[in-house]
Amino acid sequence: MKIVHAKSELRAHVTAARKAGLTVGFVPTMGYLHQGHLSLVEESKKHTDYQVMSIFVNRIQFNDPNDFAAYPVDLERDFALAREAGVDLVFVPDEGEMYTDSLTFVDVGALTKNLCGAHRPGHFRGVFTVVSKLFNIVSPDVSVFGQKDIQQAVSIEKMAADLDFPVRIIISPTLRESDGLAMSSRNKRLSADERERALAISRSLKAAEKLIASGERTSGIITAAMKKIIDESRPTKIDYISAVRYTDLDYVERIDTKSVIAAAVYYGDTRLIDNMIVDTAGGKAKCVY
Amino acid sequence: MKIVHAKSELRAHVTAARKAGLTVGFVPTMGYLHQGHLSLVEESKKHTDYQVMSIFVNRIQFNDPNDFAAYPVDLERDFALAREAGVDLVFVPDEGEMYTDSLTFVDVGALTKNLCGAHRPGHFRGVFTVVSKLFNIVSPDVSVFGQKDIQQAVSIEKMAADLDFPVRIIISPTLRESDGLAMSSRNKRLSADERERALAISRSLKAAEKLIASGERTSGIITAAMKKIIDESRPTKIDYISAVRYTDLDYVERIDTKSVIAAAVYYGDTRLIDNMIVDTAGGKAKCVY
Numbered sequence: 001m002k003i004v005h006a007k008s009e010l011r012a013h014v015t016a017a018r019k020a021g022l023t024v025g026f027v028p029t030m031g032y033l034h035q036g037h038l039s040l041v042e043e044s045k046k047h048t049d050y051q052v053m054s055i056f057v058n059r060i061q062f063n064d065p066n067d068f069a070a071y072p073v074d075l076e077r078d079f080a081l082a083r084e085a086g087v088d089l090v091f092v093p094d095e096g097e098m099y100t101d102s103l104t105f106v107d108v109g110a111l112t113k114n115l116c117g118a119h120r121p122g123h124f125r126g127v128f129t130v131v132s133k134l135f136n137i138v139s140p141d142v143s144v145f146g147q148k149d150i151q152q153a154v155s156i157e158k159m160a161a162d163l164d165f166p167v168r169i170i171i172s173p174t175l176r177e178s179d180g181l182a183m184s185s186r187n188k189r190l191s192a193d194e195r196e197r198a199l200a201i202s203r204s205l206k207a208a209e210k211l212i213a214s215g216e217r218t219s220g221i222i223t224a225a226m227k228k229i230i231d232e233s234r235p236t237k238i239d240y241i242s243a244v245r246y247t248d249l250d251y252v253e254r255i256d257t258k259s260v261i262a263a264a265v266y267y268g269d270t271r272l273i274d275n276m277i278v279d280t281a282g283g284k285a286k287c288v289y
Numbered sequence: 290m291k292i293v294h295a296k297s298e299l300r301a302h303v304t305a306a307r308k309a310g311l312t313v314g315f316v317p318t319m320g321y322l323h324q325g326h327l328s329l330v331e332e333s334k335k336h337t338d339y340q341v342m343s344i345f346v347n348r349i350q351f352n353d354p355n356d357f358a359a360y361p362v363d364l365e366r367d368f369a370l371a372r373e374a375g376v377d378l379v380f381v382p383d384e385g386e387m388y389t390d391s392l393t394f395v396d397v398g399a400l401t402k403n404l405c406g407a408h409r410p411g412h413f414r415g416v417f418t419v420v421s422k423l424f425n426i427v428s429p430d431v432s433v434f435g436q437k438d439i440q441q442a443v444s445i446e447k448m449a450a451d452l453d454f455p456v457r458i459i460i461s462p463t464l465r466e467s468d469g470l471a472m473s474s475r476n477k478r479l480s481a482d483e484r485e486r487a488l489a490i491s492r493s494l495k496a497a498e499k500l501i502a503s504g505e506r507t508s509g510i511i512t513a514a515m516k517k518i519i520d521e522s523r524p525t526k527i528d529y530i531s532a533v534r535y536t537d538l539d540y541v542e543r544i545d546t547k548s549v550i551a552a553a554v555y556y557g558d559t560r561l562i563d564n565m566i567v568d569t570a571g572g573k574a575k576c577v578y
Binding site for chain 2: 007011102103104105106107108109110111128129132133136137139158159162163164165166248
């Protein structure tokens with residue numbers, strides 16, 4: 001596995017891989033890898049020959065500087081995990097390699113007004129900008145994003161289509177701990193008590209799935225049931241528990257089109273997110289979370 | 290010369306050209322070609338083997354719908370001129386091929402607050418967005434922009450660097466009619482009288498060059514002298530006569546760094562722009578317009 005820090009070096013390797021007839025898969029990360037990230041690489045390997053992963057903690061997507069400062073880093077461990085997962089090249093630029101007096105931003109404004117976008121001003125603009133840069137640096141055929149960050153994944157899918165990036169976006173299901181907690185680099189910040197209480201989030205999604213299976217379609221009833229479960233876990237704060245349409249992430253009163261039910265909840269200082277996609281194709285609602 | 294309307298078709302041709310070992314040059318236009326556009330192709334031919342030109346009147350960059358509706362179109366003439374200039378492929382997408390419920394925008398906000406950006410809200414955002422799309426569709430090695438649209442050219446140079454588009458941007462000097470009028474597709478809208486009066490703009494740049502050659506460096510004195518000349522031509526309206534730094538297009542009080550002196554003036558309903566770059570490298574100020 002190659003580890004490169006310069007864009008020029010990365011481009012040379014990717015160009016060589018292409019010349020050798022290989023297709024290129026790309027998984028952008030902020031490091032501190034867990035099985036969730038590695039499952040994205042697994043997905044990418046199904047579709048492409050040469051796997052590129054980037055590790056870059058992208059300051060401009062942190063609306064809270066403390067959150068940026070607290071973001072965990074363990075590159076040696078990351079490299080070992082990436083190697084094991086079959087990554088061919090890891091791109092680890094420093095901030096100077098990525099931003100020099102940058103003035104340009106990419107935004108998919110309409111998709112970021114609800115959910116996390118409403119609570120993290122500037123966050124998604126920072127994500128879209130760095131992902132655009134990475135697409136231009138790596139030129140992948142396929143790039144895989146996790147369902148856990150559903151607003152990010154759906155918006156990047158839209159961004160790539162809107163701006164004609166010659167890349168296919170794949171959204172890969174959320175990986176969970178055995179007790180149901182969605183995997184996240186932030187989980188390590190939770191105290192044992194907070195971690196236990198945080199299980200309410202995935203439990204609330206399960207409850208929503210049951211309601212939907214029983215025929216319930218009214219968003220307000222479903223999210224109220226979820227709120228009741230999450231409230232019982234004494235969350236520090238609930239940012240949102242919402243049902244939105246998949247295509248434009250706008251609120252829906254009824255789940256009668258492909259939708260996302262998503263929650264963002266604080267336990268202590270740690271903000272956790274989780275979601276499920278409700279696919280209504282064929283009249284039956286199928287939940288993926 | 291190939292004429293293609295679909296992105297997929299264009300990509301197939303460009304891929305074939307690359308496979309044949311050719312480098313790709315790209316000149317985006319809104320059609321109604323004149324010698325100015327053709328000089329961009331000439332410039333592109335100096336650096337690349339295979340010439341792509343796009344012709345697309347990009348609705349989202351028109352802040353005034355009347356201006357969009359009035360934009361002149363003559364595709365047959367354009368094709369003949371492009372063929373003569375040595376263009377290998379013309380890309381003529383319709384609006385549906387370029388935009389389908391697009392929600393994504395690219396912006397270089399800080400570079401668009403002065404000059405034309407201050408008078409054409411949304412214009413540059415529309416330009417950056419379509420140029421990003423075209424870069425992703427064409428994947429050129431080199432793309433050439435005219436100095437006449439200096440704020441556009443400088444901002445796209447910055448956008449391409451900021452977003453790591455793998456393309457080299459070249460800014461090519463303004464072509465002029467024999468009497469000094471900067472070439473523009475809009476010139477045909479001028480009445481004979483308006484066209485005569487509009488010569489004041491290039492005359493004012495010549496006067497500014499003389500002042501600078503005589504040692505004058507104070508922006509206010511230079512632009513006041515330009516305004517006097519333009520006022521005498523009874524313009525319908527002056528949007529601006531300004532001196533800005535080249536790198537960030539922010540106003541400068543003194544021309545002691547690489548700068549742009551630019552004007553936007555209406556004669557009747559027609560808005561004309563012109564500018565000169567003042568290069569102060571080596572202590573001597575060299576004017577290019």
